[in-house]
Amino acid sequence: MTTPQWNPAQYLRHAGHRLRPFTDLLARVPDPPGARPRVADLGCGPGNATALLAARWPTAHITGYDNSPEMLDRAHTEHEGPTDGGGRLDFAPADARTWTPDEPCDVLVSNATLQWVPGHLDRFADWTAALNPGGTFAFQVPDNTDAPLHALMRDLADTPRWKSRLAGVLRRPDSVHTPGVYLDRLARFGLATDVWQTTYQHVLTGEDPVLDWVKGTGLRPALTTLADDPEARDAFLAEYRDLLRTAYPSAPYGTVLPFRRLFAVAVREV
Incomplete structure (x- = not known):
């Protein structure tokens, strides 16, 4: 799989639909003990979802982590700084494939990121080991x-x-x-774990809205691979667009885009 180059503006074109699963996830995350929780957002993207964490826990120190310079630039510019409750929101570079918390966490969340991380199950041990008593590891991923x-x-x-250009490029x-x-992996760590699925029926508007949606996410590896050949990129997009119009x-x-997502909330007992 090719590491995609991200475009924050394209990603945010459907921000309302993309944020809804994160708000649904947060609704199931319990408040951590302590007046000033430490919160980490792994794969924070442009920071708009991370800002919801500051609204939920205004006294917390919240750090968003991402490996995309483009996404982090947007997050720094639009969301970094002190919060209304005396907490702080900041951002730092990190790769989820290798990142390990350097201090205990009260809440560790990951929003639509782990599908890009091969072997992410093997990272759960390090991430959950960093949870304080009463702390939560929560994530959602596209499951479609x-x-x-x-x-x-x-x-x-x-x-x-296209095979010679795009073989092995896309997500498996x-x-x-x-x-x-x-559920099995997280419960074996002694965490109280809840896992569920939801299929959203997103109603998209505009010209070729499903193509516009996927240009911000799943199509990024192909667009990155073909970036040096605009003619080939546009030809691939045209073929794919026609297929999407039929589907x-x-x-x-x-245009209705059914979109299934998987959620998990795992809590370490106090």
């Missing part, structure tokens, strides 16, 4: 690699025209595990 959105992209990349179908696998037909009120 079998949906047309991704299946058509992979099938197109595997055609003779097994980049996210089943709910039972996550996700428009209606008078917009």
Whole structure:
């Protein structure tokens, strides 16, 4: 899989839809003990979701971590600084494949990131070991690699025209595990664990909105690979666009994008 180059502006074009799963996740995260919790957001992106953590825990010291300079620049510019409750929101570079907390955490969250981290199950031991008593590890990931959105992209990349350029570039179908696998792994650490799935019916508007959506996320590895060949990039996008138009037909009120996500909340007992 190619490490994608991220475009914060493209990602944020559907910010309302993308934030909804994170707010649903936070609704299930208990408040940590202590007046000034330490909170980490792994894979913070442009920081708009991290800012919700500051609204939830205004006295906390919250750090968002990401490996994209473009995303961190946006986060620093728009969200970093003191919070209304006397806490602080800051951001730092980190790679989820190797990052380990350098101090105990009260809340460690990850929003739509772990699907990009091969072997992320093996990172759970280090991350959960850093939780203070009463602390929580919570994450959500897209759980729809079998949906047309991704299946058509992979099938197109595997055609003779594109295989030599895009073989092995896109996320694999097994980049996210089943709910039972996550439950078993986290519960074996002695954490009280809740895992569930939700399928959102996003109603998107505008011209080719499903293509516009995926250009901010799942399509990024292909766009990064073809960035030095604009003609090839545009040809691939045109072929993929036509496939998406058939798979996700428009209606008078917009285009429906069914999108399944997987959630997990694991709490260390006090």
